[in-house]
């Protein structure tokens with residue numbers, strides 16, 4: 001076997017690259033002359049080759065007009081063209097590719113007697129002649145020629161070089177494709193040897209006589225000449241390579257239909273097989289002409305199976321379509337042209353076939369590897385490589401993104417699922433605990449009820465409910481709720497917290513929406529009708545869970561509807577946490593809300609980081625506000641200043657409600673609470689103390705209960721130990737702390753309002769020190785209303801205060817709220833902002849009430865308020881305060897109060913009488929002051945000195961404390 005190497009190998013590699021290009025099948029048409037018989041029948045030829053590429057049909061018979069008249073191919077040969085010319089111009093180039101290691105095939109297709117055999121015989125001889133000529137001219141190469149011949153007759157493959165007519169099997173070789181088993185392959189010695197073999201083939205081929213061709217070839221004949229060549233210089237060396245390719249000379253059987261061949265019997269059977277093979281060939285060609293998409297039925301016939309490489313595969317192919325010119329063969333001629341037209345659309349992908357020695361193969365592979373690596377590393381990759389890389393990058397990014405999303409979604413799902421499970425468990429625990437609490441409380445309550453109010457049982461509520469009653473306007477809803485226990489279930493799963501409302505409803509419009517921090521069922525659910533809850537159904541509990549779950553998962557909060565009657569509640573639009581936070585900031589400027597009875601719906605996004613940052617700044621500001629002239633830390637309890645809502649935690653063991661309340665009301669229980677995700681979100685404008693402990697006063701009993709139940713006092717609170725030691729005093733200390741947080745919140749509100757004023761350009765006096773810190777700005781001048789000069793402020797304060805007191809009375813405002821406000825805002829110029837806020841809110845409510853349409857609610861913090869509901873709330877609050885009197889005042893003190901307030905000692909319900917007289921005379925400031933003092937005592941000012949001291953310390957402008965406010969506080973101190 002010859003070998004190639006060195007430059008030759010590279011040349012062959014280039015040839016291979018060239019050979020890998022797609023190439024259409026070369027299609028030519030050969031028109032034979034009329035034979036003697038046709039002439040005898042006076043047949044005429046309607047076909048004419050007008051040039052080397054086009055053949056036309058000249059007959060203009062009307063019935064033929066539907067057919068095309070001109071056909072163009074790679075080459076058309078007139079009837080006078082010799083076979084030599086056909087070979088030279090229609091087959092030679094393709095056929096001789098074999099010497100370059102490229103497979104090739106020459107087909108002859110046409111109806112019987114059209115000249116296929118006549119043409120292919122000549123083509124074969126010319127090709128072999130040229131091959132030998134080539135061999136002679138290339139002595140540097142060693143050639144080996146092998147010859148084989150087969151016939152496909154009735155779908156049986158027969159070896160034409162063997163006398164054995166046993167059909168040969170077709171085998172599928174993974175490397176060589178379809179292989180005819182045991183096919184004789186003769187190595188040609190010389191040209192004469194080939195002629196001898198061709199003679200044998202001709203003799204072996206099935207030839208039958210048809211009406212059209214006396215020597216009709218009834219089979220498909222395939223003559224195969226295989227050529228292997230190697231460079232002689234590498235012969236026997238390790239790095240030798242061999243080119244190996246075959247050229248097929250395919251003389252197809254006649255393509256005519258069996259009926260047209262007038263076949264019968266054996267001839268008919270032959271025709272069926274012939275047509276089946278040709279039909280498959282036609283199908284394959286047609287499909288290939290439309291591209292290589294889809295299934296190509298090579299295996300449907302042995303002919304196409306054996307010739308598969310030549311039909312769209314690794315071979316160069318030429319088809320010579322032979323035609324009979326006679327008009328009588330018009331239909332067959334058209335069919336032939338149609339086949340040729342399809343064939344010319346078929347592309348093949350010929351490659352140089354190199355059989356390499358191991359060493360040559362390694363060398364070749366190394367070279368190929370180096371080339372590919374160079375392409376990958378090269379600065380100028382092909383555009384295809386570029387596109388591919390970019391595409392890969394893009395896909396990788398997409399995959400990464402999707403993986404992240406999947407991870408996040410999975411985490412969210414797991415978290416939600418975990419919370420749901422926890423909450424379901426909690427609800428189960430809560431049911432039991434509440435039942436216990438209800439029974440426990442009931443027994444205690446019965447003992448605690450003294451004779452003083454024995455006849456007031458009709459209006460006496462559960463003291464825990466009474467706590468709720470102090471919650472400003474929330475009380476009204478509570479009262480509604482109390483008066484309609486049938487709607488208990490509907491209320492149960494509504495979120496809300498009256499203690500929050502206490503702060504938000506009146507005192508702090510900004511904080512109103514901040515109640516979003518309080519999720520889950522509100523205090524109504526906690527304290528009201530616990531006895532009834534023992535009989536509540538599971539559906540209600542599930543509602544609670546759903547409510548909480550939604551909060552936890554979405555970080556959004558539906559703030560509204562916690563105290564609305566069901567029918568109103570359903571109409572409420574959800575207000576998300578972010579929205580509420582944003583609304584909080586905007587409220588000062590926008591209050592009163594636009595429109596009555598309609599909810600505001602504000603959409604603004606706050607990022608958590610921004611909120612956190614803002615909150616942090618606020619905390620610092622608050623600290624400085626508290627002590628504007630010193631560097632000392634804030635006098636507020638660390639629990640107020642240091643704790644943040646982030647530290648809020650809810651525990652699984654707590655009841656659902658208690659957990660939520662605790663998380664929102666008491667920092668003392670923070671570290672054992674695990675909040676839903678939404679809890680962790682702080683919001684600007686809401687001081688941390690406010691969030692965490694808006695009013696422990698209102699829920700002191702709750703806190704005690706939770707503390708008793710879970711023993712979960714926070715070590716981070718300064719009050720923890722004291723609370724444990726003085727359980728009975730818990731509520732009092734809570735109250736003080738709540739005031740701290742209350743004030744802190746108010747200060748923060750003021751700060752926000754001030755900032756807003758600055759933003760709105762309301763600041764009239766430029767700051768002397770532009771580089772001054774926010775603390776300086778806020779702590780001194782800015783908090784003072786610019787419209788009020790220092791000289792006029794005391795008078796203005798007194799006027800506003802009286803107006804506010806009147807409005808409190810008109811609007812049935814919570815007594816505790818009034819007390820807080822009165823205590824804390826005693827005339828400092830910096831208090832002006834609070835006064836304005838209060839006036840605006842009260843004015844809005846008064847205006848709404850004055851419209852006389854009770855169905856038209858004032859929407860305060862997204863819940864409806866009516867005169868009736870506010871009155872009921874106030875009544876409940878008075879009842880609650882009356883119940884606190886035995887705890888806050890000794891018997892002697894109470895008797896003194898009764899006397900002072902004109903209550904007969906022999907009358908019944910003296911406590912309630914006293915409570916009902918509190919804050920009733922708005923004109924008498926002494927009455928107001930004494931009322932506030934009593935309420936302050938009732939709500940837990942057991943350390944008034946400290947509280948007042950801190951209150952004084954809160955003053956933004958301590959240097960200008962009004963005489964009036966000071967005297968108030970001093971009087972209160974004396975009373976307390």
Ligand SMILES: Nc1ncnc2c1ncn2[C@@H]1O[C@H](COP(=O)(O)OP(=O)(O)OP(=O)(O)O)[C@@H](O)[C@H]1O
Pocket residue numbers: 031032033035079110111112113114115116117118119213215216217218252253254255322
């Ligand atoms: N171009 C041509 N010039 C002169 N004679 C031709 C030409 N082509 C074919 N003939 C003659 O026509 C007759 C039939 O030709 P041929 O046997 O090659 O047809 P065929 O297509 O092979 O028919 P079948 O399919 O029946 O075998 C032969 O006698 C042949 O010599």
